[in-house]
Amino acid sequence: MAKLRFNALELVQERQKIEVTAPSDKVSDYFGENAFGLDQMRASLSQDVFNNLKHCIDKGKKIDEPTADAIAAAVKTWAIAKGATHYTHWFQPLTGGTAEKHDSFYDMHARLEKFKGGALVQQEPDASSFPHGGIRSTFEARGYTAWDPSSPMFLIGSTLCIPTIFVSYTGEALDYKAPLLKAVQAIDRAATKVCKLFDRNITKVTPSLGCEQEYFVIDHALYSTRPDLVMCGRSVFGHQPPRGQQLDDHYFGSIPPRIFDFMRDFEIECxxxxxxxxxxxxxxAPSQFEVAPVFEEINVATDHNQLLMDVMNKVAEKHNLKVLFHEKPFAGLNGSGKHCNWSLVTNTGINLLQPSSSARENLIFLTFFVNTLKAVYDHADLLRASIASAGNDYRLGANEAPPAIISAFIGTQLSAVLNELEHSGNVSVEKGDNMYMKLGIDKIPEIILDNTDRNRTSPFAFTGNKFEFRAVGSDANVAGPMTVLNIAVADQLNQFNKEVEKELDKGTERRMAIVNILRKYIKESKSILFDGDGYSDDWVKEAEKRGLSNVKDTPRALDFTISEKTIKLYEKSNVCTERELRARHETLLENYIMKVQIESRIMGDLALNHVIPIAIAYQNKLIENANGLKGLGIDNSAVVKTINDISQHIESIKNNVRQMIEERKRVNKIEDIRDKAIAYCDDVKETYFDKIRYSVDKLELFVDSEAWPLPKYREMLFLR
Structure with a gap:
């Protein structure tokens, strides 16, 4: 292993520059050339066919066979002209990644390229082999992928990729996209109703999303000699380097040349x-980077984030690099998140979370702003569950990421506005050409974009014209948390609309009714607001006083996904049935168990088969040295102490690994999946991982660097 390490280090030094050439000096010349979306369809389809397609997308209707055939013919012509030989339905199963099965355009019997509407609209992958939480049995293999026409098709190499949902033979969702699409419909309906209180011209509301993607990059040769990175995506061992991120010199610094070339290359492909x-x-952190897109419609943005991660992985291979999307690949360094910037946009072009100098427009803004905060307050536990994963557990609350406590940051000025709105005893509506509210002040004050500081310790922060859900993990499919956020806000908006209607039925003036209900919501949800340091112990104590949950591990957080409250929310939003929710809960627990189990196994393998043999060999050299010194009459006490220290760490590792293995055997016999997940969390991970790591990392300092088998943090993290 030591030889592999040094061979890898030599390769790193010998890497040659990879030339990156863009198709044109202007991005506009090639942007979207490998995508086939609505713009391309408009250009290649007849007006009637395109109008029919657009109507089906807008109304959620089924596409008829002639329309599907016309679209299939157009996209086949486009794809084959670009060198495509195969097509695939590209879907997002509950693995968290993407999946595809390629079929050839070439028909062996007809001896020509064929692609009909039926192949475009539907395929049949094996549903039982993907995570399904008991919905499908092994002998019930059939599942369906169905085309999502609202997301652009795209070309990867010689394969046309068609974004689809994935459902079981009996119709249950087995993916992340289907619930998200239903959540988008739910918030559209609810938000549009509320918008009509202000503007009858608004007929559609679309959630938008921008995902800031954080990631680490290391040389591929070093990655390949770390079995823990290969198997788990994170380093289970590794002593802190003398220099990490303490100088804060990496952040926004000059991008290392190899990384710059890699970034340029994957940006071109994107x-x-x-x-x-x-x-x-x-x-x-050293070797940590970020890429961020422009905002898009949330379904497309989600697809693009999944595709982005795939493109980054493929381009990294070309540059002899490896991208690490794990939330915490290196202990002691900042982890990686996926900051989800979310807003709501009307068909008339209004961002409903955009403050304004107009009192009337600010009332619309405050309506959606306050209702979103109320939704976060009411469904904080479900939002916490939506970001739960084995990887994110290492990151949340680790003094570089939001804590597991869900709170919202809104800044000093908006806090003052809500405080005034809540407590003002002089609330009246003045009528005239310029309608405004009196709130003990002349009107709602002008709320300037980005008028307040940002709070990076907040899981859910308002950042000027959008909310930023910062607690989402870097490896996550954002469709999960975004589904939760959208149905939570949709449910709250429905409740708001009902309460307004009740007030109107009583004869209350419309704007006064809105203000009165908003004041009530502010009072009810104010405990979720926190502008201070989310990393501090004081906040943990304060949050407990406020009654906010602080569930730090995934198995217990996932309880919220099948609570009576959650089931009711999903069912009345028509997003998931109770059966689907329980299946997802089981799938997520299984995923957690397997990831902790794999980490436990790799720790045992590396410790017993790689670290301890090297440590014993080095210890034997020290024993020879100590005996030689003693024979010469030279004090050997320092060497003897080192031998004893090494011996103690070796014994500690052996004992803890053996006990961990026995504990794992016991836990594997537990039948209830929730109990098993909690046991893996408490009795395997929490009991043994840190103990074993401590001794291994100490041995890294004792053992001769020439003999140490694993690339060290200082060797992996300072790539230039």
């Missing part, structure tokens, strides 16, 4: 696919 990536920079 732009060709129509993914609007626009920002790149160094993040806080």
């Amino acid at each position: 732009h060709r696919l129509g993914i609007p990536v626009s920002t790149r920079h160094n993040e806080v």
